[in-house]
Amino acid sequence: MQHEDHDDFKLPKITSLVIVEAASALLQISFFIIVSSSNQYSQHLGGTATFSGLVIGIPTVFSGLVLIPLTRLDKGGYTRPLHFACASALLGNILYGLAYYTNFLYLILIGRIVSGFAFTFWMYAKRYCSDPRIVGVRRRTLLAGWLVLGQGGGMTIGPFFGGLLYKIGFSNRIFNGYTSPTWILAGIWAIFWAICAVFFEDVPQVVAQPAIELQPIPNGQPDHKPAEPKGDLIPEPTDLTIQEISSQPSHSAAQHVHMSAHQWGVTITMCWFAMTCFFILGAWEANIPVFTGSNSHLNTFHFSPDAAGNLIALGGICTVPFLVVNVFVARRVQDRQTLASGSSLGLLGLLIAIAIMRADRVNYGSYFICWFLIALGFNLASTCTLSLLSKQLPGEWNARISMAIQYSNYTGRVTGAVWGGAGVKVGMLNFVGMQIALVGIGAVMFMTLWRQLKAKTG
Secondary structure, eight states, X not given: OHHHHHHHTOOOOHHHHHHHHHHHHHHHHHHHTTTTTHHHHHHHTTOOHHXXXXXXXXXXXXXXXXXXXXXXXXXXSSHHHHHHHHHHHHHHHHHHHHHHHHTOHHHHHHHHHHHHHHTTHHHHHHHHTTOTTTSOTTTHHHHHHHHHHHHHHHHHHHHHHHHHHHHHOOOOSSSSTTTHHHHHHHHHHHHHHHHHHHHOOOSOOOBOOOSSXXXXXXXXXXXXXXXXXXXXXXXXXOSOBHHHHHHSXXXXXXXXXXXXXXXXXXXXXXXXXXXXXXXXXXXXXXXXXXXXXXXXXXXXXXXXXXXXXXXHHHHXXXXXXXXXXXXXXXXXXXXXXXXXXXXXXXXXXXXXXXXXXXXXXXXXXXXXXXXXXXXXXXXXXXXXXXXXXXXXXXXXXXXXXXXHHHHHHHHHHHHHHXXXXXXXXXXXXXXXXXXXXXXXXXXXXXXXXXXXXXXXXO
């Protein structure tokens, strides 16, 4: 029992864990730093607000397309995906910055597509934090909480510095308000890549030990006769490493495990919430610069990209203290309770938003409260989707469930960003109403499976 308890609380090497968590946070900054100015950048190059939403969300489409081939090359480890992410982020940010110099609208789209290849590491970061080889079952929600804290930090730092750099300007054909955020990020990624190359250590390739100790052959016994094992023990194969076993498509254990009806229900529910959380977060992050700078009769702000970025960042930074508290509270709170609390807070923000828009009473204070509740609630809810699922399904399925959750996140990110860019065009009431409907569907699934969603804390 003591051995099992120790396994429940095990953690990977701290240096490598910090690199994985930092990579995830840096990817969040890379995703959000162009949000403040992408609308103006695309319009300067001849695009539209909807196109800017596509620019924000398109990376996740190509990240999803690349993810499956990448998993066939990773050998069950994390070094190759990490280097691939660093190289893609570096090149993608350079291409995005060059679009202004070349005056080519679609180069910002190409740059974001290449950056999207880097976002494949979001799945690997989640998988790393729930990998049964290195992370105990009572540490997975804790590490997921750190990932979401980085997510909140990226949502804060990215738009703030993107808006600030836009305001500073740097009137230069190469380095200016539109391009400086990605040029600076390219330099940061180059430095981070060097750090990864020096300090990151992959999952240990430990050779499996024989199940028994082979007995010596007595004198006079023919050399070709095999030794008899003691008892009924059967020697296990020793020619596969743990890494090789994990990279194989679950032929052994997974073939003998059949998901029950409630496991299917929990899986679908977690995927739905993973999609919903990122759809709503992505929609608001893309919509705030568009709505606050539009001619909508509901808009009382008429913000510049800098002001819109500050609003996004202010909402994000106000969530950080709560996300920090969640990292420590998560050890003692069930995942289903965190999911319920976060979804309820986010839903409250959406209901307030549709109320003030219907009553035509949108002002800075009321709009900010909506954004703060949405950012806090759905960031909290996204903490536990993978960790809860990893506690209910076999450890051999960790790669599969990580991909299922990540594809759900991708779906939410890209569709949410496009929906946010088109929010003013479709009508702000319809924009918010769609999100309320998504949460409502999830709530029905959640309440139906409440008892089945129980899992270990930590």
